[in-house]
Amino acid sequence: MTRIGLALIWLLHLLPLRLLAALGSAAGMLFYALAGERRRVAHTNLRLCFPDWSEAERKRVARRHFRVLARSLLEHGILWWGSKERIQRMVRVEGLEHWQAVAGRPVIWLAPHFVGLDMGGARIITEWRGVSVYSQQKDPVFDRVLLHGRTRFVAPVLFSRQDGIRPVVKAIRGGLPFYYLPDMDFGERNSVFVPFFGVPAATITALARLAQLARAVVVPSVTRQLPGGEGYVLRFYPAWENFPTDDVAADTRRMNAFIEERVREMPEQYYWVHKRFKTRPPGEARYY
Secondary structure, eight states: OHHHHHHHHHHHTTSOHHHHHHHHHHHHHHHHHHOHHHHHHHHHHHHHHOTTSOHHHHHHHHHHHHHHHHHHHHTHHHHHHSOHHHHHHHEEEEOHHHHHTTTTSOEEEEOOOBTTHHHHHHHHTTTOOOEEEEOOOSSHHHHHHHHHHHHSSSOOEEEEGGGOSHHHHHHHHTTOOEEEOOOSOOOSTTEEEEEETTEEEEEEOHHHHHHHHHTOEEEEEEEEEOSTTOOEEEEEOOOOSSOSOSOHHHHHHHHHHHHHHHHHHSGGGBOTTSOTTOSOOTTOOOOO
């Protein structure tokens, strides 16, 4: 089944981006209709984060989310098999001066979970070398395709989650920017409960700890999906000043606040199908 799915994605990557985007959007509506559990997760997340919205508005954004998500999934074929030139055309880079302004210093690219996340990462490795954390996939065929897609241009340094933090810190100190995705619920371990849209969310504190250990600056990098066949924009933001502090919880809250700002700019593109509020403070009822 995996081989059939990958073969389909390979065939689709041969299509013009505008047609592929239209197919992905249509697939998203089907995904919304059939994926009952993930639809409920998205609705719950939107209800928690935007209680002032009407139910109709939340449903509208949820449907749009499934459309942009499915589109991004189908467009992964371009990342895995498309040429370097096509990826560079598909993903435009803005704000490069913000990264260049801290050239020569250890850098962490803060990359929140928007649907264009992998597109931004793929665009980076067409020109620049970095470091990231790789989760081995259970299916060996899919794992080989994914690993190939992430290493076929300027090969990054990849560590597994089991490698721990030390090799990552060493690589950052050695001058490799770290493409880091810290905004998911990984449980209570190494996390603090800080607000995300006013709701206590178990949030890992590693961004602040890594920045301190590696003496690194944080340069946010957010990738936005554009309408139709216009592709994506990878935008670098100014390096954070006065980060980290001696207050890890406050630093982690700052990260969530930054992500909230970006979500409000493109609410349909955040990864709402993830159970962001799965881990609850002691005594608090579960949401899912």
